[in-house]
Amino acid sequence: MERLPLAAAAGRILAEPALAVLAVPPRDCAALDGFALRAADAAGAGPDRPARLPVVAGVLTAGRAPVPPLAPGQAVRIMTGAPLPAGADAVI
Known part of the structure; x- marks a missing residue:
């Protein structure tokens, strides 16, 4: 195993999984x-x-304040990067 600075690791294969310490986003x-x-x-x-x-x-956009939960039978226009409102589980 070889240790490299991140900038020098492009195109290399990891010896073990890299895990994030928090969810992003x-x-x-x-x-x-x-x-x-x-x-x-x-x-x-x-x-x-x-x-x-x-x-x-x-229209929901990235950075917009949270909106009320989405009720059954409703849809809301959403842009790339915007958080899904509570109740929504799909984007079409």
Whole structure:
């Protein structure tokens, strides 16, 4: 095993797993722009049977103050990096 400064370790293979001491980011965040919703509310949706959910709370962006929890049957527009509101477990 060889010890290297981080800058010199690019392209190398670790001898053991690297573990983070805390979660980064510290909460679930949107990986892409879309609509945050409860996956169960869109279960079974498809081209012939769309899920229609009212969009609430404007647009969630990274750094915006927390919003009220998302109720069943609702969706909210969300941008990349924004924290998912409580109750949401999917972004489409």
